[in-house]
Amino acid sequence: MxxxxxxxxxxxxxxxxxxxxGIKYKDRTDMAMIVSAVPAVSAGTFTTNVVKAAPVKWDRQxxxxxxYAQAVVVNAGIANACTGEEGMSYxxxxxxxxxxxxxxxxxxxxxxxxxxxxxxxxIDRIQNGVKxxxxxxxxxxxxxHEAACAIMxxxxxxxxxxxxxxxxxxxxxxxxxxxxxxxxHPNMCTMLSFVTTDCAISKELLQEALREDIxxxxxxxxxxxxxxxxxxxxxxANGMAENTKITEKNEAYQKFVEAxxxxxxxxxxxxxxxxxxxxxLFETQVINADTKENAKILAKSVxxxxxxxxxxxxxxxxxxxxxxxxxxxxxxxxxxxxxxxFQSKSGKIQIYKDGVATDYSEEEATKIxxxxxxxxxxxxxxxxxxxxAWGCDLTYDYVKINADYRS
Numbered sequence: 001m002x003x004x005x006x007x008x009x010x011x012x013x014x015x016x017x018x019x020x021x022g023i024k025y026k027d028r029t030d031m032a033m034i035v036s037a038v039p040a041v042s043a044g045t046f047t048t049n050v051v052k053a054a055p056v057k058w059d060r061q062x063x064x065x066x067x068y069a070q071a072v073v074v075n076a077g078i079a080n081a082c083t084g085e086e087g088m089s090y091x092x093x094x095x096x097x098x099x100x101x102x103x104x105x106x107x108x109x110x111x112x113x114x115x116x117x118x119x120x121x122x123i124d125r126i127q128n129g130v131k132x133x134x135x136x137x138x139x140x141x142x143x144x145h146e147a148a149c150a151i152m153x154x155x156x157x158x159x160x161x162x163x164x165x166x167x168x169x170x171x172x173x174x175x176x177x178x179x180x181x182x183x184x185h186p187n188m189c190t191m192l193s194f195v196t197t198d199c200a201i202s203k204e205l206l207q208e209a210l211r212e213d214i215x216x217x218x219x220x221x222x223x224x225x226x227x228x229x230x231x232x233x234x235x236x237a238n239g240m241a242e243n244t245k246i247t248e249k250n251e252a253y254q255k256f257v258e259a260x261x262x263x264x265x266x267x268x269x270x271x272x273x274x275x276x277x278x279x280x281l282f283e284t285q286v287i288n289a290d291t292k293e294n295a296k297i298l299a300k301s302v303x304x305x306x307x308x309x310x311x312x313x314x315x316x317x318x319x320x321x322x323x324x325x326x327x328x329x330x331x332x333x334x335x336x337x338x339x340x341x342f343q344s345k346s347g348k349i350q351i352y353k354d355g356v357a358t359d360y361s362e363e364e365a366t367k368i369x370x371x372x373x374x375x376x377x378x379x380x381x382x383x384x385x386x387x388x389a390w391g392c393d394l395t396y397d398y399v400k401i402n403a404d405y406r407s
Contacts, residue, residue, distance in 0.1 A: 001163050001164070001165045001255075001258060001259055001262065002163060002164050002165070003161070003162070003163050003262070004162045004163065004164060004173075004175075005141070005162075006141045006144060006160070006162040006175055007141075007144040007145065007147075007148055007160030007161065007162055007175050007176060007177040008034050008144045008147060008148075008160070008175050008176060008177050008194055008195075008196045009138070009139045009140060009141060009143055009144035009147075009175070009196075010141075010144070010162035010164075010173050010174075010175035010196075011162075011173040011174065011175050011196045011197050011198040011238070011240075011241075012173065012198040012238075012240040012241060013036055013037035013038060013139075013198060013238045013240040014034060014035070014036055014037075014139060014175075014196045014198075014236075014238070015034070015035050015037070015137040015138055015139045015143065016032065016033065016034050016035075016137065016138070016139075016143045016144045016146070016147040017032065017033050017133045017134075017136035017137045017138065017143055017146070017147065018031065018032045018033075018133070018136070018143070018146040018147045018149065018150035019031050019032075019129055019132040019133050019136065019150070021075065021125045021126065021128065021129030021132070022122075022125055023075050023076070023077040023078055023115075023121070023122060023125055023126070023129075024076075024077025024078055024115060024116070025076070025077055028150075029146065029149060029150035030075060030076045030077050030150055031073070031074065031075050031076070031126070031129040031130075031132075031133060031150055032073075032074045032133070032146075032147035032148075032150040032151050033071065033072065033073050033074070033098075033130070033133040033134075033137065033147070034071065034072040034074075034147065034194060034196065034236075035070065035071045035072075035102065035104070035137055036069075036070050036071070036196070036236060036238045037238070037240070038070070038238050038239075038240065039067075039068035039069070039070045039108060039238070040068060040069055040070060040196075040236035040237055040238035040239075041067065041068060041201065041202070041203045041206050041236070041237045041238075041239070042062070042063050042066065042067075042068060042069035042110070042203070042206075042234065042235070042236055042237075043063065043203065043206040043207040043209075043210045043211075043234070043235040043236075043237075044059055044060065044063040044110075044207075044210070044232065044233060044234045044235065045210060045211060045214050045232075045233045046059065046060050046231060046232055046233075047186075047187075047227060047228055047229060047230065047231035047232070048187040048227065049227050049228065049229050049231070051081065051082065051229045052081075052229060053079055053080055053081035053082075053083075053087075053113060053117075053229045053230040054080045054081070054083055054087035054088045054090065054091050054113075055080055055091055055111045055112050055113045055230065055232065056229070056230060056231070056232055057088065057091075058088065058091040058092075058095075058110075058111055059110045059111065059112070059232060059234065062107065062108075062109075062110055063110075063234075065107075066107055066108060067203055068108055069108050069109070069110050069234075069236055070104045070105075070108045070109070071098050071102065071104050071108065071109045071110070072109075072110045072111070072112065072194055072234060072236075073094055073095075073098060073109065073110070073111050073112070073126075073130060073133075074111070074112045074113070074114075074147075074150070074151045074192065074194070075112075075113050075114075075115075075121070075126060075129070076113075076114050076115055076150065076151050076152060076153050076179070077114075077115040077116070077153070078113060078115045078116055078119045078120075078121050078122075079113050079114055079115045079116060079117045079119075079229065079230050080113040080120075080121050080230075081113075081117040081118065081229040081230055082117055082118045082229070083118070083119075083120055083121075086120060087120065087121070090120075090121050090123045090126065091111050092106065093123055093126075093127065094109070094111050094123075094126055094127070094130065095107075095109035095111065097126075097127045097130040097131070098130055101130060101131055101134040102134055110234055112151075112192050112194075112230070112232050112234070113230060114151065114153055114179060114191065114192050114230055115153055116406055117229060144160065144175070144177065145158060145160065147177060148160045148177040148179075151177070151179045151192060152179050152181075153179065153181065153182075154181045154182050154276050154401055155179050155180070155181040155274055156181070156274055157270075157274055158177070159177060159178045159179065159180075159267055159270040159271065159274070160175070160176065160177040160178075160267075161175070161176060161262075161263055161266040161267060161270075162174065162175030162176070162263070163175075163259045163262050163263060164259075165255050165256075165258070165259050166255075167199075167241075167243045167244075167252045167255060167256075168243055168244060168252070170241050170242055170243040171241065172197065172198060172199045172241040172243055172255075172256070172259070173197060173198055173241065174195065174196075174197040174199070174256070174259040174260055174262075174263050175195070175196050175197070175263065176193060176194060176195035176196065176263045176264070176267055177193075177194055177267075178191065178192060178193035178194070178267040178270070178271060179191060179192050179271075180192065180193075180223075180271035180274075181223070181271065181274050181275060181276050182223060182224060182226075182275070182276040182398075182401065182402060183223075183224065183226040183227075183228045184221060184222060184223035184224060184226070184228070184271060184272070184275065185222045185223070185224065185225045185226050185227045185304070186214075186218050186219055186221065186222075186227060186228075186231055187219060187227055191228055191230070191231055191232075191271065192230065192231075192232055193218065193232070193233040193234070193264070193267055194233075194234050194236075195210075195233070195234070195235045195236070195260070195263060195264070196235075196236050196237075196238075197235070197236070197237045197238075197241075197256075197259075197260075198237070198238055198239065198240040198241035199237050199239070199241055199243060199246065199256055200237070200239035200241065200242065200243050200244070200245040200246065201237050201239075201245065201246040201247075201253075201256065202245065202246065202247045205246060205247065205248075205249070205253060206235060206237050209253075209256065209257050209260055210233065210235045210260070212257075213257065213260050213261050213264050214233060214264065216261070216265075216387070216388075217261065217264035217265045217267075217268045218233060218264060218267075218268050220268065220296065220299070220300065220387065220388060220389045220390060221268045221269070221271060221272040221303075221389065221390045221391065222272070222300065222303055222304045222389070222391050223271075223272065223275035223276065223278070223391060223392055224275070224276070224398070225304055233264075235260075268390060269281060269390050272390035272391055272392055273372075273373070273390075273392060274392075275391070275392035275398070276397070276398045276401045276402065277394075277395040277396065277397025277398035277399075277400070277401055278392035278393055278395065278398075279313060279372070279393055279395060280312060280313070280371070280372055280373065280374050280392060280393045281372065281373045281374070281390060281391075281392060282303055282308075282309065282312050282374055282376075282390070282391045282392050282393055283303075283373065283374065283375040283376070283388060283389070283390050283391075284298075284299045284300075284302040284303050284375070284376045284378065284388070284389050284390075284391075285299070285375060285376070285377050285378065285386065285387075285388045286298045286299045286378045286380060286386055286387050286388075287377065287378070287379050287380070287386045288379050288380050288381055288382060288383060288384065288385075288386070289331075289380040289382055289383055289385040289386060289387070290380070290382040290383040290385060291383070291385050292385040292386070292387060294331045294385070295380075295385045295386050295387035296387040296389070297329050297330060297331050298326055298329050298331050298378065298380070298387075299378070299387045299388060299389035300389045301325045301326060301328065301329035302322055302325045302326060302376055302378070302389070303389045303390065303391030304325075304391065305321060305322075305324070305325035306394055307321040307324070307325075308321040308322055308325055308376075309391065309392070309393050309394035310393070310394045312369060312374055312393040312394075313393035313394055313395050315366045315369040315370045316366075316369070317342060317351055317360070317362060317365035317366065317369060319340055319351045319352050319357065322340060322376055322378075323335065323340070323352065326338075326378065333380055333382060334381075335355060336354060336355035337380075337381045337382075338352070338378060338379060338380050338381055339352060339353045339378075339379040339381070340352035340353075340376065340377070340378055340379075341376070341377040341379075342365055342368045342369060342374065342375070342376060342377075343368065343374075343375045343377055344368045344369070344371035344373060344374050344375060345371055345373070346367050346368045346370070346371050347364065347367070347368055348368070348377075349361070349364055349365055349368060351365065
């Protein structure tokens with residue numbers, strides 16, 4: 001597997017474009033489109049929030065009822081959530097406009113929105129945006145990058161990645177882009193993520209691969225404990241790599257799963273590290289737990305702890321907060337058996353053992369906690385299972401950003 005510097009346009013047959021539709025933001029792009037040269041097998045996972053945005057309802061129905069999808073239209077600034085029948089009609093009007101300008105069946109058009117909840121989309125601007133996007137579609141790396149920039153809201157940087165691998169002498173590519181910075185606490189997916197591949201694979205296996213992979217990627221991140229109304233992950237596979245179609249869980253399938261996991265893990269970490277106001281990616285690795293499920297619960301409990309997140313921001317080795325978060329997770333364990341460590345590119349230090357603090361150097365701990373990526377390692381001493389979760393520190397800026405988000 002080889003990592004390449006590209007995103008959704010890396011896979012054969014995929015084009016992307018961005019435009020400034022003036023939906024909410026001024027002087028920046030706010031709409032993006034991804035189009036496959038041929039109909040692509042589709043898969044998707046969606047928010048478990050009971051309050052679901054119109055695009056979530058539209059996409060779920062499309063993915064479940066249609067074998068293929070060929071285009072995705074995304075807008076930033078307004079979420080099209082809690083917008084009733086009018087909001088649903090705007091999904092159809094967007095798809096109809098794609099059909100009009102690109103001759104792609106409306107039932108093969110997916111839509112996604114992100115931004116403020118409760119506002120109606122300016123559908124005339126959305127439709128004009130589709131018209132403006134169509135002639136700009138390109139398979140260049142630059143077009144993919146521009147699309148990744150256009151879907152940002154409070155994100156501070158675009159998020160994209162791509163990898164290639166070999167199957168029977170054919171090069172297969174998996175690439176993706178995502179956005180997410182606040183309201184990140186997914187359950188079955190997260191915010192908006194779009195993954196493209198030229199792999200030839202059955203719809204059933206594509207959906208299974210995505211459904212299983214999100215459990216260890218997007219579902220293991222949290223910024224603020226809020227699960228969005230718009231969480232969507234879409235995966236399109238157009239088969240243009242011309243590999244023998246994957247219809248069973250053979251070696252080719254395992255290679256695809258590995259590539260998909262790399263892309264989704266990378267995108268998930270990029271979202272966690274770019275949490276609103278964040279200065280550091282905060283990772284928790286749980287090792288030697290009794291079960292994987294318990295390891296996941298423990299890891300997420302630590303990265304979701306507001307007190308621990310604040311300590312990470314302050315570069316404070318307050319291990320008591322970590323122990324506390326583990327203790328209220330619901331998992332039973334012996335507090336005197338586990339061991340805790342801090343680690344980063346600056347080094348690794350043990351801070352807790354045998355039920356008490358170790359004789360560690362506060363100065364060394366602070367240095368480790370001052371890096372842009374910080375890891376808490378938790379050794380449960382109970383078994384062989386493990387899990388990793390990703391979050392970010394909690395800063396003053398998080399409150400500032402969310403205190404006036406609608407203005």
